[in-house]
Amino acid sequence: MSSRPADPRTPASFLTPVDSVFVRTHLGAPPELDAAEWELRVEGLVERPLRLDLAALLALPQRRLTAVHECFGSPFAPDVPTRAVANLEWTGVPLAALLDAAGPRPDARHVWFEGADHGTFAGEQDLTYVKDLPLERARAEVLLAHAVNGAPLPPRHGFPVRAVAPLLFGTNSVKWLTRVTVSAVRPDHLFTTRLYVRGGAPVRDLDVNSKLLSPYDGDEIPAGPVELSGRAWSAAQVTGVEIAIDDGPWHPADLAPAGPHPEAWRPFTFRAELPPGPHRVRSRATDAGGRTQPPPGSRNAWHEIEVRAT
Numbered sequence: 001m002s003s004r005p006a007d008p009r010t011p012a013s014f015l016t017p018v019d020s021v022f023v024r025t026h027l028g029a030p031p032e033l034d035a036a037e038w039e040l041r042v043e044g045l046v047e048r049p050l051r052l053d054l055a056a057l058l059a060l061p062q063r064r065l066t067a068v069h070e071c072f073g074s075p076f077a078p079d080v081p082t083r084a085v086a087n088l089e090w091t092g093v094p095l096a097a098l099l100d101a102a103g104p105r106p107d108a109r110h111v112w113f114e115g116a117d118h119g120t121f122a123g124e125q126d127l128t129y130v131k132d133l134p135l136e137r138a139r140a141e142v143l144l145a146h147a148v149n150g151a152p153l154p155p156r157h158g159f160p161v162r163a164v165a166p167l168l169f170g171t172n173s174v175k176w177l178t179r180v181t182v183s184a185v186r187p188d189h190l191f192t193t194r195l196y197v198r199g200g201a202p203v204r205d206l207d208v209n210s211k212l213l214s215p216y217d218g219d220e221i222p223a224g225p226v227e228l229s230g231r232a233w234s235a236a237q238v239t240g241v242e243i244a245i246d247d248g249p250w251h252p253a254d255l256a257p258a259g260p261h262p263e264a265w266r267p268f269t270f271r272a273e274l275p276p277g278p279h280r281v282r283s284r285a286t287d288a289g290g291r292t293q294p295p296p297g298s299r300n301a302w303h304e305i306e307v308r309a310t
């Protein structure tokens with residue numbers, strides 16, 4: 001991608017501080033939008049096209065959503081794990097409110113989301129960032145967020161408004177949102193039908209995955225008893241996490257109860273006894289669909305870290 005800093009360390013807190021969240025942009029530097037001039041258009045196959053400014057959006061009923069946020073990774077390397085993940089509390093307006101006000105026509109089937117960023121990707125020029133969802137999914141799931149962890153979105157994360165599609169890969173959550181188009185068809189676009197496609201389907205639902213966060217990969221820790229902890233997530237509910245140490249067998253970890261935020265990641269812990277020396281720790285999650293993280297070679301391969309006990 002055109003701007004792809006190394007994945008920042010994922011802190012072991014339930015909500016990820018915004019300064020620690022990875023940033024992904026395809027079309028160059030984040031656009032610096034002026035909140036006073038920003039406008040969102042809702043158009044296409046609707047009875048009443050809308051133009052809303054930020055004040056109009058903020059005047060609508062708001063909701064909060066705590067959700068895991070994960071990058072799929074490079075669309076050219078779909079099998080490489082990124083481990084770029086966060087858990088954030090978004091505030092915004094459900095897309096349903098705007099769709100209901102606009103009134104989709106009977107032949108409407110899809111919703112396109114377009115951002116204000118503009119540029120070149122993979123040699124293709126003059127692109128905007130476009131994603132799409134089936135109308136019913138978009139209506140039921142998407143939040144138009146203007147705040148993250150209680151503060152306005154920073155420019156790099158989509159100021160003033162972005163779409164948030166919970167439990168879908170981050171690529172679906174369009175930043176710097178300026179246009180929502182209701183259509184009978186999917187958009188034929190680099191980021192919708194040509195890239196971010198796997199097994200013939202668009203990259204949407206999160207895979208089952210986990211990440212060990214404490215101790216962190218590469219840490220040196222005192223030998224003896226240690227509490228390992230991490231996070232697990234999936235598009236379906238996580239039902240279990242297992243830990244394996246060095247060449248030992250998989251053991252069940254303690255998985256935190258599902259709690260009030262079904263779209264959030266789930267903390268897990270495991271008590272271990274680590275004798276002095278280097279150790280390899282692995283975690284693998286399983287979800288309600290019966291999916292378990294596979295061995296290395298897939299983007300959601302089990303997570304493996306190395307720690308040194310002294």
Ligand SMILES: Nc1nc2c(c(=O)[nH]1)N[C@H]1C(S)=C(S)[C@@H](COP(=O)(O)O)O[C@H]1N2
Binds near residue numbers: 170
């Ligand atoms: N307009 C726009 N939205 C975008 C992108 C982009 O390049 N442009 N990148 C997507 C990708 S691939 C991811 S993983 C998330 C990253 O969101 P973040 O940078 O706020 O963490 O934004 C998505 N939304």
Ligand SMILES: [Mo]
Binds near residue numbers: 071171
């Ligand atoms: Mo991404």
